[in-house]
Amino acid sequence: MSPRPMRSPKLPPAQHKRPPLIWETVILVAIIIVCVFPFYWMVTTSLKTHIVALEAPPAWIFEPTFNNYSEALFKDGVLRTLFNSLIIAICTTCLALILGIPAAFALARFEFRGKKDLWFWFITNRMVSPIVLALPFFLIAKNLGLLDRHITLILIYLTFNLPIVIWIVTDQIRGIPFELDEAARLEGASQFTIMTRICLPLAMPGVAVSAIFSFIFSWNELMFGLILTRNDAKTAPAMAVSFMEGYNLPYGKIMATSTLIVIPVLIFALLASRHLVRGLTMGAVK
Amino acid sequence: MRGRVSRLTVLAFVAPAVLSLALVGIAPLLFAGWTSLHFYNLTKLRRVAFIGLENYQTVLGDEVFWQAVGRTLFLLGTALPIQIAFGLGVAIILHRPGLNLLKTLTRLSLVLPMATTYAVVGLLGQVMFNQKFGVINQLLPGPGINWIGDPQNAFIMIIFWDVWQWTPFVALVLLAGLTMVPGEVEEAARLETKSWWTILRHVQLPFLIPGLVAVLILRTADTLKLFDMVFTLTRGGPGAATEFVSLMIQRVGFRAFDQGLASAQAIILLIITIILAQIYIRIFYKEV
């Protein structure tokens, strides 16, 4: 007897056959629809003209237009903000890896005083609300003349990316047998060599997963992008929000911009979905 | 003893991360601490003045702030159980053998909500939940529900999107936990009992606990941080029905420009966060 979905408690508990597959199929299809439907709606709305988008009740069949896309991309400058987001997300991810991997290695392999506290401090950063940092960071960036620069976002995004990298990679390295290190040490390898030559290749899945997470979180970030940029370094989510003038809500264009922002990250996440699940596992299940 | 290295080695490995995180994480906090002790209004920078703990007094005595905190915790208390219940249900179904293709498809579609830009979720919510031209009201029977303009409905809508976006996360984490249960143990248990609840409770639960703890920690942190989706969906309205604590601080600091007061609020939020994180991590994550 296998467990039954919790949502069908009416079936008798002591059934000997498996509950009919049809139920399972229905539930699975329902899950898929719930997950995917909002995206379907986003994409179709983005292909509607302004008037069709405001039709009540909403139209399911209509003549699609790509005007929203061309307008958003080329007239309103969404293309540039997508590019900004891409640069920022890639740079901050690389930086988080460069800084985080050695720290993760130390946390996994070395014994030192205050290790627990250090680990705890790293992880706590992940919990801090960005608004706590956004206010003072804005003032500091202002004083240093760093407003509206890519580097500012690249640095501030470390506050959530570094903890992710450290959390996941520490776990991953801890799973690598210590004997490998010791064997290498007997041959005179330095800790740095052990990290780069032995642990890193074996920890690659964890590194990849944390990189994916960093990228997705950075790409999706809104509040810092909104407060710390104005023009040159404006990110795509900040751009999407800026169409929301109370005078006129161009929903078609807003959805087109949303689609442009979301589609790359979805493709990325789908390609890496197996690792994504593994990443969650590593971060979560010890 | 394994792992014994010189302090210098430890420093060499740890220092870059510590220093950079201190630079972007701690320096702003210290600055926020300084601002919170001052009258510091962005539009009145000529009148910056030390005022001691006055901002803190204002925050501690401001019921609007505590209502926002309470609202945030209430959201956590309503959305998280739903996410765990649904997530567990989904995980259990996916864990069962059979229907492999469909299950792979389901797993893939579960990835989508999690990866979606939070701000876009809010924009999407505006389109789908609009009273007149929203597809949700079209699909629901009866007269069009006023989602965005009614305090209670707006809150329900926020819960809906939070559940939509994060149930997959819970499901996938729990599914990973279920896969960790050794096959023989599960088989043996199934020979003894037919009740899925008994199996869940006694065989699978121990493997799910770490995942549930992680979910609890991450969802708590994310709910305290919640800003993007609500900002684009309701902006905290109608009235203050969906004004969660991060939105409120943003409003005080960047719309009323009172950075001193906002910093005090932010620091109190930080203290709340740290206390919660301490409790969770110290209780559940003993080994490092």
Next chain:
Amino acid sequence: MKKYILTNAVSAAALSLGLAVGGISHAMTWSLKDAAAPYSGTTVDVVFLLRPGYEAIEAMLPAFEDETGIQINIIKHPYENALGEQVRDFVADGDLDIALIDLVWIGNFAENEWVIPVDELQAKFPDIVDPDLDINDFFPLVLNAFGGWDGKIYGVPFDNYSGLLFYNRCLLEESGFDGPPETWAELKDVYGPALTKDGKYAFALQSKRNETQSADSFARVIWPFGGSFLDENFRSNLLSEESQAGLKFRQDLMQYMPDGIVAYDHAEVVNAFAQGDVAMITEWSAFYSTVVSEETSAVADCVAIAPEPKGPAGRKPALGGFSLAVASQADEAEQAAAWLFIQWATSKANALEYLERGGVPARASAYADPALAETYTFIPALVESWQDGVPEFRPRFAEWPEITEIVQEWGTKMMLGEVTTEEGAAEIGSRMEAVLEAAGYYSGDKPLAQ
């Protein structure tokens, strides 16, 4: 208050007089092209909104850029972000060369000296002052309210609004009305019940919790009933009988408005009107082009316009709009180029084209031709509204950004019935007074200017 407005007008007069005298010498020979020659190649950064008046100027811009060689770099923001973006730019010594100032921001920009008074600017760059500027041609109320602060003119009115009553003539006629309501009471008691039926509503008042709530909803009901935000001592006047009458009126009127009106911003209200779901709205003049265009309005042929209804205290229509001012953080060339642009965008010569493209100029001369009123039916009501309005419809001092947040929060709570109008007014009052106290109005550190 009256006195303050008077000094303001006097200074404007003095300004133009000085101009007239100083200007004679180059009046004959002045041309934009020559004046701009030293500044050719300069780039001017300015924030624009996503609204019709800005699109109008943007469309006209190539002519200016070709003639002067000055580049205008437009950074677009939605209204709700525009103040924050600009404040952050100015405190950071940023790039903006022109400030776009909503009338309620003028106190802030002036007191921080982020913008340069017009007379100082003209003294600094005498050669670029257009002899045909004629600052007295602007409606005095508009010039003083949008661009003036503390006896000085800082900004030139650019994107100008008055509140108007847009009504659906067809719907009104169906219900037996041959004209719009004259008073707010009539709107509620006579038109309200008659027009609210079959899923349609008599009225909609944009009340979303942002500037819309304070400007379009809250202020709109307190003034016509004789209320105000502050009394002469700058204490809250919201618990006064008159203010309360206005706020209670709004609660009553809500039965003739669509559900969830607290979530309606301009876009929703205008859309409801344009779809024929709502018979009347009080909206800014700027929406004229939206509701009469066949492309965006299903009721284009039925739209008619009147001044806002009167209350017991008379007609006190909503007043709002933006001026452009030169930023003090800009360097000299940018300041000069910025002024040339402002002058050009608000000039007499361009007023008609601006109007035709969907903008609303604030120059009296632009409306002199009576034939215009036939094409642009909003003109008579607009001109009437600008004769006599309340500049402090919303107080324009530097504390407004803080106070508007308070009004927005408790104003919407009032409408939702979460607090009574008295409780809400008391909350706004005590919080508002705390802000004013901290600002130094009660200790005599600051003059009571709003």
